[in-house]
Amino acid sequence: MKIAPSILNADYANLARDVQAVETGGADYLHVDVMDGQFVPNITFGPGMVAALRPITKLALDCHLMIEAPERYIAEFAKAGADILTLHVESTPHIYRALQMVKDAGVKAGVVVNPGTPLEMIKNVLPLVDQVLVLTVNPGFGGQKFIPAMLSKVKRLDQLRQTNDYHFDIEVDGGINEQTIKTCAAAGADVFVTGSYVYGAAAPAQQVQKLRNVVATHD
Ligand SMILES: O=C(CO)[C@H](O)[C@H](O)COP(=O)(O)O
Numbered sequence: 134m135k136i137a138p139s140i141l142n143a144d145y146a147n148l149a150r151d152v153q154a155v156e157t158g159g160a161d162y163l164h165v166d167v168m169d170g171q172f173v174p175n176i177t178f179g180p181g182m183v184a185a186l187r188p189i190t191k192l193a194l195d196c197h198l199m200i201e202a203p204e205r206y207i208a209e210f211a212k213a214g215a216d217i218l219t220l221h222v223e224s225t226p227h228i229y230r231a232l233q234m235v236k237d238a239g240v241k242a243g244v245v246v247n248p249g250t251p252l253e254m255i256k257n258v259l260p261l262v263d264q265v266l267v268l269t270v271n272p273g274f275g276g277q278k279f280i281p282a283m284l285s286k287v288k289r290l291d292q293l294r295q296t297n298d299y300h301f302d303i304e305v306d307g308g309i310n311e312q313t314i315k316t317c318a319a320a321g322a323d324v325f326v327t328g329s330y331v332y333g334a335a336a337p338a339q340q341v342q343k344l345r346n347v348v349a350t351h352d
């Protein structure tokens with residue numbers, strides 16, 4: 134299992150401190166939510182943020198691109214030091230080409246589906262990807278409530294990778310806390326993004342440890 138704290142709800146004026154906290158707590162990835170105000174109604178940050186984070190953390194930078202036509206920025210994010218680039222299937226008519234561009238740039242490629250998008254939409258790219266992100270809230274904002282109906286997508290993806298020659302991790306993102314992480318782990322998820330649960334608390338490092346313990350002790 135991997136824990137991926139999202140900096141979306143961190144204190145931007147003390148970002149280095151907040152990144153250090155989750156690294157100390159044993160996080161595996163740092164999740165970077167890139168939003169353009171078009172694909173989603175919110176605006177966050179771009180490749181400049183990835184470049185700024187790169188020298189201050191050893192954590193893999195897991196970039197969730199919520200932007201229209203993400204192929205325009207793949208080279209820039211790769212150059213900035215992204216380790217994983219996860220693209221929305223809804224954000225481009227050329228998802229196969231875009232994912233190939235990510236791989237050609239030497240970066241791990243992920244594909245993500247909105248809650249309203251069926252898995253059928255990503256069926257043809259499953260052999261290509263290193264990660265499938267099942268969004269468990271509507272994209273755009275932290276602190277929303279987990280949508281339980283998304284668990285069936287996680288289960289189906291887990292079945293598909295067991296019966297085919299697929300090598301992707303299943304990542305869940307949105308509303309992950311001590312309760313919802315258990316149901317996601319039981320459904321087959323491997324990577325858990327967590328924003329407000331970690332950064333909404335006084336001690337982010339302990340929150341990361343708590344989530345890891347919950348999954349480790351859950352049968
Ligand atoms: O992609 C996202 C929103 O679009 C965020 O990664 C996600 O919502 C994390 O925040 P929280 O754990 O507070 O739900």
Ligand SMILES: [Fe+2]
Pocket residue numbers: 139164165166197306326
């Ligand atoms: Fe995200």
